[in-house]
Structure formats: structure tokens, C-alpha cells
Amino acid sequence: MTKRLRSKTPARTTYRHGDLRRALLEAGIALARAGGPDAIVLREATRRAGVVPNAAYRHFASRQDLLEAVRSAALSELARTMEAEIAKMRRGKTGAEAARANLRAVGTGYLRFALSETGLFRTAFATPEFRGFIGDPARSGESGLNPFQLLSKALDEFVETGLLPVSRRPAAEFLAWSAVHGFAMLVIDGPLHTVPRADIDGIGARVIAMVEAGL
């Protein structure tokens, strides 16, 4: 377990930092990106900000509090990745065709983020603190919707275009989410970990197809 911990900003001329909270948050995000939630270590974040360990406590109540802030940022970035995928896949489609493309985009965007930003993705789901998950602007994308809400919207459209009977709409989010989230987990640190990316994409597409067919 070799650790290579170095300061980005070893010495500061001013006594005050300027924007330490943001600096710590960004250090935390960088750590999470590289190593997941466990890699977010307070002392290292302060080191990178060029500040003494305890300075962090002026801006975050605890390590957990910093982690929570990083988590919000990760969820927000996830939402943006999903939005980008939606915009791309939906182009030029209408009605049921658009609804299908939309739901697929939600799934593939989710997986794209999970597989490319593994550390942040794992951080985003590293704690049971989901209270306030719905409707927190800090966790949303540019549309103002968080990942969960993007999925909900896609499913609403499924009902509107007659692809899903109203009777099966309730809790449908969780069916779809379960499949895609579980798949991501199995790839990230499960039995699919060593499978080549091309195969992963193929199986991922089948997972999304399963959701469409089985919802």
C-alpha cells in the first residue's frame, strides 16, 4: 500500500486562502474520481489545498460532510451525462419513437457515466443518505432534474405514448433503475470486471432491452 501524497499548493503567501471550501471540494472530487469514496481523505484534501488539516473543519463538519458534498457533485455530473445522451439520441424523433429513445438514453447515459467515471459513480452511491435526494438542485443537471427525475420523466412519456399501461407505472423507476444500476455494479466491482468493454456494451444493451420488454 504505497501512498504518494503531495501538495499542489505547498506554500501560500496570504494567511487566508481565498476560497478554501471550493479548493477542498475540488480536491475531494479529484480524490473520489481516482479512487472512489474511500479515497476521500480529509488530510490529503487539505494538503492539496496547501492548508493545515484542521482548516477543513471551518468548512466541513466532518469527513462525512465533505464526502456528502462530493457526492452531490458526482450526482450532478451524472445528471449532465444523462442529459447529453438524451439530447443526442432523441434528435429528430417524436411520439413513441422519441419515448423509447429517451428511456434508452437514460440507461446508456447512466452506464456511460458509471463505466467512465467509476470513482465518482461509486461515490455517488456510497451512503444511504438519500433523504433529500429528490429535488436537491445541487444534485441536478442543467435541466434542473436529478438522475432519478430524468428517469421518471422518461417513464411518464412511456405512459403518455401508450407504451406502458398506467397500472404498471407506479414504482417503475425502481425496476428500471435496479437493472441498470445492478449491471453497473457487476461491471465495476463484480464478475463482469474483467470482461472486455465491447462485450460489456453488448450485454448492457440487452439489459436495457430487458427493461423495455419486461416493464
Added chain:
Amino acid sequence: MTKRLRSKTPARTTYRHGDLRRALLEAGIALARAGGPDAIVLREATRRAGVVPNAAYRHFASRQDLLEAVRSAALSELARTMEAEIAKMRRGKTGAEAARANLRAVGTGYLRFALSETGLFRTAFATPEFRGFIGDPARSGESGLNPFQLLSKALDEFVETGLLPVSRRPAAEFLAWSAVHGFAMLVIDGPLHTVPRADIDGIGARVIAMVEAGL
């Protein structure tokens, strides 16, 4: 974060312990059961075994190594829970009906374990070390099959009884597993965390139905 760490066996009359490896493993299992993978702390395990911290290194190369051993035990117990569910649900059924019951039992057994032994379940999937997952007797139930193999067998039966076309058999494990595993995750430390158990069981049944319909 109050910690109540006490020795089970504070003083030993003999210099040798007798079966320290087992004692450490069982302490590790107890810790994991109560608090998940992060709760497995080497020093506490040795404390419970009534032994000095470094004694652990005679039996486990590192904390990670102990964690790995606990993980195997957890997977084994998961397999046994699934086997019990299979035996229960399959009773008196044959052919396609038995195959369906079998697959459902695999899913519900998995969920039963995930929701009742949360700490062990989270430990079972706490690391990307899935090399050797398939076919390790230490991770199997009484049938000699591990959780993955139990699922595979259930899907084979789906093909044999004509419930699933051979063309869609490859990698079907991962589709089914994704859905159920993801659902478990969303319940354990996701947005379904606060939903009452009765509702969870209902949605869980729909997840399994989705798999059957969409496979």
C-alpha cells in the same frame, strides 16, 4: 461515533491459542454481519480473540486477506440461503413449472439474504476480486454450487423446458443478476432504504417478474 470494543476472551491461560485462524475469521464475520466490510478491523478481531494485534499476521497476510476470507464465508452463506429457498419453492413441481419456480427461488433467496444479512451481503460484494469466484468450494453451499452457479443452473433449466430460446441463453445470468442485485443495492443503501418491508417485497416480486418477461 461511539465505539464499544471489548474482548470476548481477555486472558488466555495457554501461550498458544488453539485455533486462532478460526477465531479471527469468526470475529471478522461477526463484525461484517453487524457493520459491513468497513467494520472488519484487524485489531478488533484480535482483541476479540484475546490476542495481540500482530498475531493475526500469522494467519492472514493483511486486513484485506481477512476480509477476503470473510467474503468467502458470506458467499457461502448466501448460497445456502438460496438453496433453502429453491428446495422450498420447487417442492412438487415438474417441467416448466419447476423451472419457473426455481428461477424465482434463486431471486427471492438472493433478496432474502441481502435484506436480512445486510452486512454480510455488502461484504460479499465489497471488492472486485471475482477471479476464482466460479468454482471455489469455500464459497459454495451444500450442493457445492456457488450463487452464480445456482443461477446458471436455473437458466439452463429455462432453456431445457423451452422457456428461453437457446439464442438468448448466453450471458443471461448477467441480465437476471443485474436486476436483482441492483434492486438489493437500492434497498440497502439507496432510495428505497426507507420504504416499508412489505412494499419492498412487492416491488421485489415485480423485479423478478420483469426478468422472467424480459429475458
Added chain:
DNA sequence: GCGGTATGTATACACCGTCCACATACGTTA
């Protein structure tokens, strides 16, 4: 009965999160 090896002990190190007391600079108000 002896010697080697397996097992447990003692001591120490670096790292972590966090508490407390202190120092410095900034903003407000007189």
C-alpha cells in the same frame, strides 16, 4: 531429549479523523 519451526508478544512507525487552544486578518461600526 534436542533442535527447528510455527505461533504469539513487544515495540515502533506512519497515517488517519478530530478536539482544543491560539493567532491572524477581515468587515462593521463608532
Added chain:
DNA sequence: TAACGTATGTGGACGGTGTATACATACCGC
């Protein structure tokens, strides 16, 4: 403009962790 209160960063300490290295003890095969 000077004084002061408050926000922010520092210094030092404590108990916790995993783990390395050197030493002590007991068991086992000859």
C-alpha cells in the same frame, strides 16, 4: 480612522488504525 468582534487558518495533541521488525515461547519430528 481606530477598535473590536468574528471568521478563518495554525499548532499541538489524542486515540484509533494497519503493518514492519525483532524477540519469546511451545509444539513436533528426529
